[in-house]
Amino acid sequence: MAKDYEIVIGMEAHAQLLTKSKMFCGCSAAYAQAPPNSLVCPICLGLPGSLPVVNQKALQQTIMVGLALGCKIRIDPQQIKWDRKNYHYPDLPKGYQISQYDLPIAYGGEIKIALGGEERRIRIRRVHLEEDTAKLLHADRATLIDFNRSGVPLIEVVTEPDIRSPQEAKAYVEKLRQILRYLGVSSGNMEEGSLRLEANISLRPAGSAELGTRTEIKNLNSFRAVEKALAYEVERQRKILEAGGKIQQQTMGWDEAKGVTVLQRTKEYAQDYRYFPEPDLPPLLLNKEWVEEIKSHLPELPEALKRRFIKEYGLTAYDAEILTQEPEVAEAFEEYVAAYPQNPKAVGDRIARSIFPVLKESEDSLAEIKRRLPPWVLGGIIAAKEQGKVTTSTADELAARSARGEIAAADVKALEAVFAQYQRIGTSDSLLPVIEKVLAENPKPVADYLKGKDTVLRFFIGQVAKETKGQADPNLVKELLVRKLEDIRQGGTNQ
Amino acid sequence: MGIDRRQVEHIAELAKLELTPEEIEIFASQLSVILEHFRSLQEVDTGGIPPTAQVIPLRNVLRQDEVVPSLPTEDVLSNAPHKEKGYIKTPPLRE
Numbered sequence: 001m002a003k004d005y006e007i008v009i010g011m012e013a014h015a016q017l018l019t020k021s022k023m024f025c026g027c028s029a030a031y032a033q034a035p036p037n038s039l040v041c042p043i044c045l046g047l048p049g050s051l052p053v054v055n056q057k058a059l060q061q062t063i064m065v066g067l068a069l070g071c072k073i074r075i076d077p078q079q080i081k082w083d084r085k086n087y088h089y090p091d092l093p094k095g096y097q098i099s100q101y102d103l104p105i106a107y108g109g110e111i112k113i114a115l116g117g118e119e120r121r122i123r124i125r126r127v128h129l130e131e132d133t134a135k136l137l138h139a140d141r142a143t144l145i146d147f148n149r150s151g152v153p154l155i156e157v158v159t160e161p162d163i164r165s166p167q168e169a170k171a172y173v174e175k176l177r178q179i180l181r182y183l184g185v186s187s188g189n190m191e192e193g194s195l196r197l198e199a200n201i202s203l204r205p206a207g208s209a210e211l212g213t214r215t216e217i218k219n220l221n222s223f224r225a226v227e228k229a230l231a232y233e234v235e236r237q238r239k240i241l242e243a244g245g246k247i248q249q250q251t252m253g254w255d256e257a258k259g260v261t262v263l264q265r266t267k268e269y270a271q272d273y274r275y276f277p278e279p280d281l282p283p284l285l286l287n288k289e290w291v292e293e294i295k296s297h298l299p300e301l302p303e304a305l306k307r308r309f310i311k312e313y314g315l316t317a318y319d320a321e322i323l324t325q326e327p328e329v330a331e332a333f334e335e336y337v338a339a340y341p342q343n344p345k346a347v348g349d350r351i352a353r354s355i356f357p358v359l360k361e362s363e364d365s366l367a368e369i370k371r372r373l374p375p376w377v378l379g380g381i382i383a384a385k386e387q388g389k390v391t392t393s394t395a396d397e398l399a400a401r402s403a404r405g406e407i408a409a410a411d412v413k414a415l416e417a418v419f420a421q422y423q424r425i426g427t428s429d430s431l432l433p434v435i436e437k438v439l440a441e442n443p444k445p446v447a448d449y450l451k452g453k454d455t456v457l458r459f460f461i462g463q464v465a466k467e468t469k470g471q472a473d474p475n476l477v478k479e480l481l482v483r484k485l486e487d488i489r490q491g492g493t494n495q
Numbered sequence: 496m497g498i499d500r501r502q503v504e505h506i507a508e509l510a511k512l513e514l515t516p517e518e519i520e521i522f523a524s525q526l527s528v529i530l531e532h533f534r535s536l537q538e539v540d541t542g543g544i545p546p547t548a549q550v551i552p553l554r555n556v557l558r559q560d561e562v563v564p565s566l567p568t569e570d571v572l573s574n575a576p577h578k579e580k581g582y583i584k585t586p587p588l589r590e
Contacts, residue, residue, distance in 0.1 A: 016523055019560045020560050020561065020562050021560050021561060021562045022564075026561060026562055027560070027562070027563070027565045028562045028565070035568065035569045035581055036580070036582045037568050037572060037579040037581055037582065037583070038565065038568050039565045040565055040566060040571050041565050041566050045571065050528075053556060053557070053558045054555040054556065054557050055557075055558060055560050056558060056559060056560060057559075057560030058560070059557065064573065081548055081549075086509070087509075088509070088510065088511045089588075090520070090585050090588060137582065138587065139587070140587070141587055142577075142579070142584050142585065142586065143584070143585045143586070143587055143588040144582035144584055145581060145582055145583040145584075145585065146582055146584070147571070147583075217531050218535070228533075230554070272505070272509055274509065277548030279548075279549070281556070282549055282551060282553035282554055282555070282556050282557055283548070283549055283554060284554070285555060290575075332522065379522075409567060412516030
């Protein structure tokens with residue numbers, strides 16, 4: 001019989017900070033679109049005699065992350081120091097990376113995640129600051145080096161081995177990314193490599209307190225990769241253990257295309273970084289007042305925002321969750337609510353119905369969509385629908401077409417004209433001819449209805465909606481249809 | 496206690512240095528002497544002195560997050576023996 005194993009996972013995340021300049025020099029950190037080796041200087045090239053100087057903004061952003069994760073910040077009289085992590089690889093021109101070894105900026109925090117209605121706490125071991133490395137392009141017969149990324153500020157967030165399943169790992173990464181984005185300190189863009197992940201994973205017999213031998217998985221570049229690679233590695237390790245084998249401590253890489261983890265290096269080749277204190281950078285003694293000030297200026301974080309949305313706008317927990325997933329969406333929601341404060345719930349629904357699909361189907365940014373469908377227009381559409389001027393399906397269509405930029409109203413008057421054009425047809429006089437036409441054209445479904453097949457009603461309602469371009473009041477249509485069909489039943493004939 | 500051949504080989508591997516057997520012998524004895532010399536520092540009584548990684552009395556040296564011009568790419572590449580399309584070129588590194 002298969003033994004029960006407990007999964008033990010710890011995560012390491014690297015996130016690039018959104019500073020204007022690099023970590024230790026004034027070169028621009030906006031390397032993505034720049035020509036190769038155009039944003040470098042003697043410091044980030046590691047030329048002899050150059051002296052690094054700490055970017056205050058990067059330090060501040062790291063403190064923000066530490067505080068947001070409930071970490072303790074190392075403040076005066078505690079020292080923060082820098083260390084050299086030595087290794088030889090061409091992505092590192094100095095032969096070492098400036099990092100932090102034993103005295104990181106922040107330590108001892110936690111992230112709460114919710115999974116299947118259950119709350120789990122993942123302890124954060126440390127948050128430290130370091131520098132990114134150069135980008136290597138591997139060609140067939142050569143490797144090309146671009147040092148523009150070298151020296152971009154990078155934070156590392158390390159958890160304790162508290163994660164118990166691949167799903168939890170994914171939820172943790174989603175939450176961490178969300179917090180970084182709310183703080184505005186990192187884009188969290190995994191595709192572009194702004195957020196990169198590694199996992200340590202081991203299995204142990206359920207109930208055991210000892211940790212099993214772990215493997216490290218690198219190259220996890222999406223939420224999906226995190227979950228899939230860990231699920232794969234759990235099974236790989238389980239099979240070895242069940243066959244009586246031993247896990248080798250080794251570094252694996254995730255091969256997304258093949259869906260497997262592959263060996264990168266074994267423990268014999270394990271790195272020996274020979275960390276030692278960075279002599280070029282004096283230690284930091286953080287002023288308590290400065291840290292307090294940073295704390296008091298932290299933006300509202302997703303959990304707090306969610307609670308406020310529920311309390312202030314009467315949203316359901318589900319709606320609040322959806323609307324706070326991305327900081328831009330939460331911000332847009334509040335701007336839209338300001339234009340139609342009468343019914344925040346309807347505003348949230350309208351965003352989900354009309355804006356989310358456009359965000360999903362196109363590359364258009366939310367800012368662009370907001371420009372096309374400004375709050376006063378969305379508010380106007382909701383109001384027109386609630387006042388019965390237009391039907392729900394007309395409101396859907398007007399909002400979706402505005403969001404896509406297909407129609408635009410210059411002012412309230414123009415918008416009212418649009419509503420007039422798409423006015424809800426809510427009188428028997430205008431609807432009866434349409435209904436009679438639909439019934440006359442469809443004798444078979446009419447016969448079916450008369451035989452007791454009520455479900456054809458939906459077909460007729462659909463046909464009327466089509467004839468009226470969705471402008472017919474569906475309740476009235478249904479009422480008139482039933483009345484008309486019953487007339488036919490009484491009269492025995494169709495018209 | 497000195498430094499043996501295996502330790503020299505390990506350090507050489509980390510530093511990506513290729514050493515001949517003769518060189519390994521030479522460095523093993525030289526590094527042992529150097530280490531021995533530094534060992535004399537351990538005789539100093541450091542009780543009551545806090546650990547320090549820095550002897551320069553500077554603290555909190557920070558710069559504002561401001562962009563300054565970088566080097567012209569031409570200068571950046573001027574010391575590179577091999578280059579291509581603005582990149583520095585090395586032998587293939589793919590693992």
